[in-house]
Amino acid sequence: MKKFSIVIAGGGSTYTPGIILMLLDNLDRFPIRKIKLYDNDKDRQDIIAGACEILIKERAPEIEFLATIDPEEAFTDIDFVMAHIRVGKYAMRELDEKIPLKYNVVGQETCGPGGIAYGMRSIGPIIELIDYMERYSPNAWMLNYSNPAAIVAEATRRLRPKSKVLNICDMPIGIENRMAKILGLESRKDLIVKYYGLNHFGWWTDIRDRKGNDLMPKLKEYVSKHGYVIDDGDSQHVDPSWYDTFAKAKDVYAVDPDTLPNTYLKYYLFPDYVVQHSNKEYTRANEVMDGREKFVFSECRKIIENKSSKDSKLHIDEHASYIVDLARAIAYNTQERMLLIVENQGAIENFDPTAMVEIPCIVGSNGPEPIRIGRIPQFQKGLMEQQVSVEKLVVDAWIEGSYQKLWQALTLSKTVPSAHVAKLILDELIEANKGYWPELK
Structure with a gap:
């Protein structure tokens, strides 16, 4: 059986140890001969890599391991790039959240002005990773969850249209895990879902079990009372602000009780509520820096010091096993049904064919085959038209170095109340992102 070689781009991420443990736990399904870590921050990656090397030696000593900051070394002889980079790290995330909040606008890392700022930082480095992959391992696939x-x-659709890049997000997976628990099912894999939208901006329209029984009525009844809050959540979403996000889904659901919503819709449909319940001095970035960041790095240092992972509290990122499912679908042509972010091309028939939509696809060795959604209701279509225009204008702004287009993108965001406020936020974000964004004219 073929064994695969992978590189994790963003090797210094706090998520890397959990992903390594998850890969080691799935070697029977996805055999690996080589794992490499690649990052442009050597000091940060060295700590994560030191611990990961010990984890691999203890559990699968036959796997070759390497951590590097040299792209040629990282991207040569690989089958898959698993990309989860955070350009500017948590220091920039903190500014993404706090600058908009100053103006009473949602401060969130992927939604509204913060997401736009982060997007402007991320486009160049992601394109750079694709180019390294194509130069050094032209047959490899990139699984991007950055x-x-x-x-x-x-940006990848526009700038690298022929590249073998699959864009995937774990948020629907996290919510489906909760749905399975609400329904008393073993796993989210017992659910067959219909879902459509944009990333962090979508709706479930149909959920059935393997026998075809409709599970929506039971889920809707639960969500109408409790949102997605459950007694036994997941290990990733434990900060207090996440509890609020899962609870608020109850109110988001009430806006369209025909569907079940992605939790991120709260930022667009209830921005005033979000701002009122935000601590402008201490945002989610601070929660992460004081929580997950400190925890993972101290655990990694302990492993290095003890030369053993015995008594380590690092845990398998179960919830990242979708990455193995995706890699297996490509490697073994499993034809698995998965939610991916793909070009619409008529799957949603009354929506922009060039929009990158998040919908179920059948995935095999040629990549994803989108499942037809048909026509969508006016409410969702209207929201999606507005949001996809924001995303397209951001990419225009990056490509053209256009201040005007970026101002338009911020003005169009449903989280921003006016063009005036958009301009104030934009000017401050430009200052904060010097060296990360292209020069805007």
Whole structure:
């Protein structure tokens, strides 16, 4: 059986150890001969890599391991690039959240002005990773789950249309895990879902079990009372602000009770509520820096010091196993049904054919085959037209170095109240992102 070689781009991420543990836990389904970590921040990656090397030696010593900041070394002889980069790290995320909040506008890492700022930082580096992959391993596939996925996906569509890049997001997966628990099912894989939208901006229209029984009535009844809050959540979404996000889904659901919503819709449909319930001095970036960031790095240092992972509290990122499902679908032509971000091309018939939409696809060795959605209702179509225009204008602004287009993108965002406020936020974001964004004229 063929064994695969992978590189994790963003090797210094706090998510990398959990992903490595998840890959090691799935070697029977997806055998690996080589794991490489690649990052442009050597000091940060060295700590994560030091621990990962020990984890791999203990569990699968036959796997070759390497951590590098040299693109040629990283991208030569690989089958898959697993990309989860965060350009500007948490320091820039904090500014993405706090600058809009100053103006009483949603401060969130993928939605509204913060997501736009992050997108402008991410486009160039993602394109650079694709180019490294194509130069050094032209047959490889990139599985990209770097945020903000919607803007990144639109940029790859425009700038590298023939590249073997699959854009995927874990948020619907996290919500489907909760749905399975609400229904008392073993796993989200017991659900067959119909879903459509843009990334972080979508709706479930039909959910059935393997026998074809309609599970929507039971889910709707639960969500109408509790949102997606459950007793036993997941290990990733534990900060207090996440609890609020899952609870608020109850109100988002009430706006369109024919569907079940993605939690991120709260930022667009209830921006005033979000701002009122935000701490302008201490945002989610601060929660992560004081929580996950400190925890993962201290655990990694402990493993390095002890030369052993015994008693380590690092855990398998179960919820990332969709990455293995996706890699297997490509490698073994499994024809698995998965939610991916793909060019619409008529799958949603009354929507822009060039929009990057998040819909179920059948995935095999040639990539994804989108499942036809048909026509969508006016409410969703209107929201999606507005949001996809924001995403397209951001990519225009990046390509053209256009201040005007970026101002238009911010003005059009449903989270921003006026062109005046959009301009104030934009000017401050330009200052904060010096060296990360292209020069805007």
